[in-house]
Amino acid sequence: MQTHLYLVRHAHSDYTPDEKLRPLSPKGEKDARKVAxxxxxxxxxxxxxxxxxxxxxxxxxxSRAINPEINLLEGFRERLLSAGPVADFQAAVAKVWQQENFAFEGGESNQQARARGAKEIKKVLQQYAGERIAIGTHGNILALILSHFDSRYGIEFWRQLEMPDIYCLSFEGLELKKVRRIPLDVKVT
Structure with missing residues (x-):
């Protein structure tokens, strides 16, 4: 019996310093309809x-289409890169991918964030075995989760992710059997 987890990287959002409450942009809202x-x-x-x-x-x-409520799980939140803004986001992300145990002040290392995400995935697999589950998440944690199960997923994979993007992870028990990208056909503007 396989369990299929659809990791959904969020659609485009306009930057605000409030990580938790940053909403989708108008383009993101349109693309979210395509995700559904x-x-x-x-x-x-x-x-x-x-x-x-x-x-x-x-x-x-x-969620509205299948009528259950959305179960919010903290383990799928984006990795906290640092307590405050970083001068060069791309360089900061590259540094944490190069040094697995390194964390900026107040942030999570790759090792910490990966362990958090993988732990949440394993709980979901055990609790909802045999189901198809959409999981709304973020780019960096998505790449880190995948890298836990398959070391081929790294920073280059993260760099090519789109907003939104969907990857279906098929498991037998806790063993990852297959990863496939679900095409969305959203136009980049």
């Missing part, structure tokens, strides 16, 4: 999300 349409064809059983608004908004359309 695509996931509806995949036959979701339930919806889980990071507690961050942009992740919730990205999967709430599929």
């Amino acid at each position: 349409e695509v996931l509806n064809k995949e036959g979701m059983d339930r919806v889980i999300s990071s507690p961050y608004k942009r992740a919730i908004q990205t999967v709430e359309g599929i």
